[in-house]
Amino acid sequence: MRIHEFRRAPPATLESGPPPERSRSGRAPPPDPEGPVLDLHELWARAGSAVRTGLPRRFRVCATVTRVLPRWHGSHDLELRPTHGFLGSNAPVLNARIGADARDAIAAALERPFDPTELEHRDVTLTCTASWLSDARLRLNVSAIEPAWRVSEAELERARILDGLRRAGLLEAQRRLSSPAHLERVSVLHPPGQGWDDVAATLQALAAAGILQVDDLECRFDGPGAVPALIRRLDEAAALHRGREDRGLVLLVRGGGSPAGALGAREVAAAITTLTVPVVAAVGHRTDAATIADIVAWASLPTPSEARHLVLTLLDGSAARAEATWTALQAALDEFERSVHRLGIAGCEAVADAAEACLEAAKRRAESTARAIECGLEQTLILLAIPDRAARAAPDQSAPWPEGLVRLSDAAGGPIFGPEAAVGPLTLTFADGRSLTVAVVASHDPSTTH
Known part of the structure; x- marks a missing residue:
């Protein structure tokens, strides 16, 4: 069994008063019903001693790994919870660490490369030792893992x-x-x-x-x-x-x-x-x-x-x-x-x-x-x-007319100088002497002319 050496109490001073007197029978006085007075250092030391002496040097833990966090120098921290499902906020949670040497030893035992992240959400059995940290926390140090882990x-x-x-x-x-x-x-x-x-x-x-x-x-x-x-x-x-x-x-x-x-x-x-x-x-x-x-x-x-x-x-x-x-x-x-x-x-x-x-x-x-x-x-x-030229011509000589025009005459052979006289059969006489007789033309009403 490991024994923890506690710090000795400081010697009594005038301010602290004389030590309590023993009874005349020589036996120690009865313990104080309110318990001894401990400072934080002594309380932490006694708790650590209780953990180290109350637990075996090496032991196995069955738990569910809920998280795996990589740390420095190749080590990994495991968050452990109970293996029997959800327990809400009252479920105990412990931290375990796999160091680089322990990881190599586990890989050698498994005869294959080992990555601690494989353990996440798995039910495992760990071989551990316990450490009492300076911030009053318990940490498990993993040295071996049974290979038959399963899904949690x-x-x-x-x-x-x-x-x-x-x-x-x-x-x-x-x-x-x-x-x-x-x-x-x-x-x-x-x-x-x-x-x-x-x-x-x-x-x-x-x-x-x-x-x-x-x-x-x-x-x-x-x-x-x-x-x-x-x-x-x-x-x-x-x-x-x-x-x-x-x-x-x-x-x-x-x-x-x-x-x-x-x-x-x-x-x-x-x-x-x-x-x-x-x-x-x-x-x-x-x-x-x-x-x-x-x-x-x-x-x-x-x-x-x-x-x-x-x-x-x-x-x-x-x-x-x-x-x-x-x-x-x-x-x-x-x-x-x-x-x-x-x-x-x-x-x-x-x-x-x-x-x-x-x-x-x-x-x-x-x-x-x-x-x-x-x-x-x-x-x-x-x-x-044309009439002016005809009037100036000799009576027995017909009046000439310009080239390309015709003379229009009535049935009696008299020349027609306006549309009002063009009534009845008409004769067209050309400049070369040829003539042409046309049908009767009806009387023309000048008022109907547009």
Whole structure:
């Protein structure tokens, strides 16, 4: 048996008073019913001695490895919990360390390379020694592992829950939701005082500025009644976002290290997957194991601070899209104005071309009419000049007429000088002496001439 040597008490001084006197019988006085007075150093030493003397030098531990964290110099820390499933926040948790030498020894015993991360979510039997650390914590030092480790009961239960959600078509339901195009409302579900402070100041400032509506839905994530309370809060969030699901977000926020057994419950996972509002799980730190809520949520973030960053990113995206839409609208209006201007110019040019074509056609008709009138006037003048020439000619000599014209005479052979005399059979006499008799012509009424 190992014996721990305690520090001796300091000698008595005048201030501390004389030592207690023994009774006259020579026996020590009875013990103080309130117990001895110990300083912290002595308390820590006695506790460590009790641990070291109360435990065997080497012993085997059956436990479930819930997490494996790499450390420096090739060592790994294991988080150990009981092997009989979920026990909530009251389950004991111990840390065990596998050093680099122990890892090499385990690999030699297994006759293959060994990575301690293989033990995550496995039920194992470890050969350990105990160490009492300076911060009053018990740590196990692993020296060997039995090779017949198996999947833990907790991991099997987790797999059964996920398989049930997959068969129901709910496992990827949240992931199929689109990102909020214009974020208007955020509902935050959080345990009292855990993780909410990380995001509260930012969200409350946005709410005060009228940029965002924020719902503070406080509920416990662990302990008796946590599962139904969390489901009720999820139903409240769904009612608050009804009709505006594409503009909202639900945050599950929890500080790292605090218990969150309700986030691994089947009922909570079903409630999350049936929501039509994107749900973001931001529970714990980066080293915390993922819960079932992390797996089924629309997004899983390691810390509440990253949830705050996601909200700001979505708001920035909404502002950028609004600005881009405004810019595109202005560009479209400018292009429409230019198109109207171009169409107006083209229409005016078409009207001008049509007017010019009409003017050209009118000009051509006017010129043709002018030529016809001029020709008619010339012929009229020639016809009017014929009687004068006939009067000046000798009585027994017929009056000549210009080349290319004909003489019109009535049935008696007298010349016809106007349309009013052209009645009855007419004779056309050409310049070469040939003549032609035409049918009777009816009397012409000058008033019917157009």
